[in-house]
Amino acid sequence: MGALDGKSAIITGASEGIGAATARAFVDEGARVALAARRPEALDEVADELRSIGGEVVTVPTDVRDRAALQHLVDTTVEQFGGLDVVVNNAGVGHWDNVGIENGDLDEWRSEIDINLVGLMELSRLAADVMIAQGRGGNVVNISSGAGRFPSPEYPAYATSKHGVNAFTYSIIRPLRQHGIRVTLIEPGEVDTAMQDGEPPELRAQILRPADVADAIVWAITRPPHVLIGNLLIAPTAT
DSSP states (O other), X not given: OOTTTTOEEEEESTTSHHHHHHHHHHHHTTOEEEEEESOHHHHHHHHHHHHHTTXXXXXXXXXXXXXXXXXXXXXXXXXXXXXXXXXXXXXOOOOOSSOSTTTOOHHHHHHHHIIIIIHHHHHHHHHHHHHHHHTSOEEEEEEOOGGXXXXXXXXXXXXXXXXHHHHHHHHHHHHHHTTTEEEEEEEEOOBSSGGGTTSOHHHHTTSBOHHHHHHHHHHHHTSOTTOOOOEEEEOOSOO
């Protein structure tokens, strides 16, 4: 038996990187997974891989900036799997050009805030409504970044969005804990994902792998019911 047998999960940003790795880890542990991201073709590739190893998955193309799309994601998950037990708010974007205070593109700033923070907040709320009504607890996992703890003048909007994720997560831990819903903040350091495209191979070889973060997520949500892992800071040892 897997540690997540019988559990139903939503993972946003599931088409690549941490999201795809988390979906694999969840399927390995027996969970049924709704895969959400903006690119249907990439979602289908992940879904095909997971089905080939016996995974029960559904793809729900979703732009987390669209509240109706988030509601559809939650509704579809409940309809397909009979409930909702875990949400991993992983969808995120980082803009690395024209992002400083002197040359920042305001549209890109707003996009980062809407995707990285507002969408996460709204899906957390929608999922909490379902979990509270079910009365069987659950887990909400919010993926932040080391930038949420250590801001940089090089990308103020990204850092602000991740600081917001941290503050929001800490704000909802106590009220949701009263319903048996555990909320966990994950703060990874540099991870070898598409966000690192353009970095030298020798640097990418030294940073975290998406599976490292996925393993930590599985560990956090499979602790005994009386244990809450509120925060995990995960960093590569070499950088």
